[in-house]
Amino acid sequence: MTEGSIVKHILIFAIPLFIGNVIQQLYNMVDTVVVGKFVSEDALAATGACGSVNFLFFSLTSGLAIGIGIIASHDFGASDEKQQRKTIVNSTYVLGVTAAVVTVAGVLLARPILVMLKTPEAVLEDAVTYLTVTTLGTVFIVIYNGVSAILRAIGNSKMPLIFLIISSLLNIVLDLLFVLGFGLGVLGVAVATVIAQAISAGISLIYAFARIPYFRVSKEDLKPVKGIILKCFGLGVPVAIQSAMIAISLMVLQGVVNSFNDTAIMGAFTISGKVDILESIVYNTIGAAFTTFAGQNLGAGKRDRIKQGYRIGMMISLGYTLVSVPFIILFSDKIAGLFVNSEEVIQISKTAIRIAASFYFALGTIHIPRGILNGIGDAGFALINGLTEVVCRILFANLLVNIPAVGLWGIWWAGALTWIFTSAVCNIRCHLKIGRSPSIRQEIA
Numbered sequence: 111m112t113e114g115s116i117v118k119h120i121l122i123f124a125i126p127l128f129i130g131n132v133i134q135q136l137y138n139m140v141d142t143v144v145v146g147k148f149v150s151e152d153a154l155a156a157t158g159a160c161g162s163v164n165f166l167f168f169s170l171t172s173g174l175a176i177g178i179g180i181i182a183s184h185d186f187g188a189s190d191e192k193q194q195r196k197t198i199v200n201s202t203y204v205l206g207v208t209a210a211v212v213t214v215a216g217v218l219l220a221r222p223i224l225v226m227l228k229t230p231e232a233v234l235e236d237a238v239t240y241l242t243v244t245t246l247g248t249v250f251i252v253i254y255n256g257v258s259a260i261l262r263a264i265g266n267s268k269m270p271l272i273f274l275i276i277s278s279l280l281n282i283v284l285d286l287l288f289v290l291g292f293g294l295g296v297l298g299v300a301v302a303t304v305i306a307q308a309i310s311a312g313i314s315l316i317y318a319f320a321r322i323p324y325f326r327v328s329k330e331d332l333k334p335v336k337g338i339i340l341k342c343f344g345l346g347v348p349v350a351i352q353s354a355m356i357a358i359s360l361m362v363l364q365g366v367v368n369s370f371n372d373t374a375i376m377g378a379f380t381i382s383g384k385v386d387i388l389e390s391i392v393y394n395t396i397g398a399a400f401t402t403f404a405g406q407n408l409g410a411g412k413r414d415r416i417k418q419g420y421r422i423g424m425m426i427s428l429g430y431t432l433v434s435v436p437f438i439i440l441f442s443d444k445i446a447g448l449f450v451n452s453e454e455v456i457q458i459s460k461t462a463i464r465i466a467a468s469f470y471f472a473l474g475t476i477h478i479p480r481g482i483l484n485g486i487g488d489a490g491f492a493l494i495n496g497l498t499e500v501v502c503r504i505l506f507a508n509l510l511v512n513i514p515a516v517g518l519w520g521i522w523w524a525g526a527l528t529w530i531f532t533s534a535v536c537n538i539r540c541h542l543k544i545g546r547s548p549s550i551r552q553e554i555a
Contacts, residue, residue, distance in 0.1 A: 111403045112410040116419050120426070124399040130271045131391045133278050139384055140278075141299040144285045146377070146450040149295050154450055155373040156236035156296055158380025159229045162364045163220075163241060166357035167212050167248060173350025174208055175255035178342050182260045194324040195331045200338040201256060204346075209252040216245030227361060228368040233376070236296040243300035250304070253311035257318050264324070269317060277310035348492040349484075355496030359503035359528075366507045367521055375518055378458035381449045382522065385438065385463050389470055390477075392430050396423060397477030404485025416482065416544050423478035431471045438467045462522045469526035472533040479540035491539055498535045502528040 111119045145153040178201040182194065220241040221234075229237050254277075258270035281302055288298030318325045367379045400423050407415045438445065446459035483491040506527045510520025 111406045112412060112415070116403070116415070116422050117426075120396065120399045120403065120419075120423070123402060124395045126268075126271065127398055128391065128395040130274060131395055133271070133274050135387055135391060136278060139388075140282050140285050141303060142380060142384055143449055144289050144299055145296060146381075148289050151377055151450065151452045151455060152233050152373050153236060153296050154380060154455075155230075155376035156233040157240050157299070158376055158383070159224060159227065159233060159237045159364060159368065160241040160244070161380065161383065162357055162360035163223055163227075164244060165360065166354055167216050167245060168251065169353030169357050170212055170350050171205065171208055171248065171252045172255055173348070173353055174204060174342060174346035175252070175259045176346055176349050178204070178256060178259050178346065182264065191324060192331075195327045196335055197338055198260060198324055199327055199331050200335050201260075201342055203334060204339055204342045205252045205256045209249045213245055213248045216248065217242055220245065223361075227365040228371075230368060230371045230373065230376070233373060240296050240300045243297065244303055247304035247307045250307035250311040254307065254314050257311075257314040260324070261314075261318070261322070264322070270314070273310050273314045273317075276313065277306045280309060281306035352492035352496045356499050359500040362500075362504050363507050363521065363524065366511055366524075370518060374452065374454045374458055375521075377450060377452070377455040378446075378462050379521060381446050381455070381459045382462040382466055384449070385445060386466055386473070386525075389434060389438070389467070390473065392434075393427060393474045393477040396426055397481030400478055400481035401485040404482040408486045413544065416486070420478065420482055420540060420544060423482075424475060427474040427478055428471060431474045435467050435470050438470075439464050442467070458518075461519070465519065465522040466525060469529055472526070472529035475533045476529065476536050479536040482540055483536070483543060486543065488539070488543055491536075494535060494539065495532065498532050499528055502531045 111123075141157055142154065145157050178197070182197050182201075221238045224234060224237050224241065254270075254273065258273070261270055284302035284305055285299050288294045288302050292298060294301070364379075367376055370376075400419060403419050404416050407413075407419070442463040443456055443460040445463065446456040449459075450456065480491075480495065503524060506524035507521065510516045510523050511518065513520065516523065
């Protein structure tokens with residue numbers, strides 16, 4: 111990525127990521143659609159109430175997987191097969207302990223957290239069931255993410271995508287079987303998700319041991335290496351903290367939503383959140399591509415090319431926003447109708463989606479500078495970014511919903527204003543890092 115067309119490099123890198131992200135989000139949306147269309151409005155509200163909490167648990171392990179992938183790529187680039195095996199073993203220890211802690215904490219704290227978030231009594235039991243069961247699948251998520259991170263680090267991005275496709279299709283089949291066939295409701299979609307995750311983890315491990323020599327470790331490789339373990343935490347924890355802080359801010363916002371004690375509002379919040387996630391797929395993908403782009407050009411000392419890439423990335427993001435937003439606004443009621451049959455939920459969702467979509471330009475301009483800052487190794491940015499989202503969501507949500515003229519719509523205006531402030535912080539930080547310093551590499555070091 112240090113030579114030639116920036117747009118071409120970004121697109122070639124981003125397309126496989128985009129496909130994977132689309133499948134990942136469709137995988138996550140299956141539960142929402144099934145319970146919304148085939149169970150009940152309360153069931154939709156129950157699964158939606160768990161979204162931010164599940165994201166918090168997920169972020170604590172996914173950040174570590176990212177750090178492990180970086181270490182594995184270094185070992186692979188150095189052609190150090192022995193070190194690669196040690197990295198795999200020690201990363202297994204790190205992820206295993208983390209998965210155990212998160213699982214135990216999730217099971218024990220599922221009810222207290224949902225009560226703290228003011229989850230209405232009408233949906234509390236279903237929400238506790240869904241959160242408890244899905245938390246039990248943490249170990250399988252960790253296995254898949256860990257294996258996939260290492261496979262991508264050695265240049266194999268195809269197989270993680272295939273594992274994900276298999277898991278997604280299986281999840282759809284099992285959801286329909288357990289809900290329509292066995293009538294298990296919320297419990298059914300939760301169990302279906304865990305089974306699909308377990309199979310995805312299993313086939314990824316089988317493939318890794320069968321086809322990747324680095325996974326065939328010896329007794330000597332099993333010895334814990336303190337340096338590698340600390341490095342895994344050192345590279346992964348900042349990303350995990352950033353994601354965890356965002357998740358906490360979303361949990362606070364979910365608490366504000368739950369305080370209305372209205373399952374229609376909870377359902378609408380769940381649906382609009384899914385639309386936000388779908389819109390973010392392109393933004394996330396481009397941002398991830400620019401992380402690699404910025405990292406490579408930092409190593410080559412090409413500061414001007416990073417600045418050029420930043421401008422191109424912003425143009426791509428804004429161009430996509432101009433194309434997608436009118437479509438989302440025009441068909442907002444039809445989009446909501448894909449998730450639920452309730453006319454009340456559809457009408458609230460329609461307005462909510464339109465409010466959020468009107469500010470997607472700000473959401474899109476967060477990911478380009480975030481990707482570049484991560485790529486150049488700006489560790490301090492993760493904390494700044496996380497704090498901005500936490501403060502803005504808590505402040506705006508609690509302020510706006512208490513203004514009579516705004517009321518429940520303050521839930522979505524809070525998200526929009528958070529995007530605007532976060533975008534401003536990200537872009538100012540990016541300008542300071544790549545626009546002022548004569549040597550980014552020297553400054554970061």
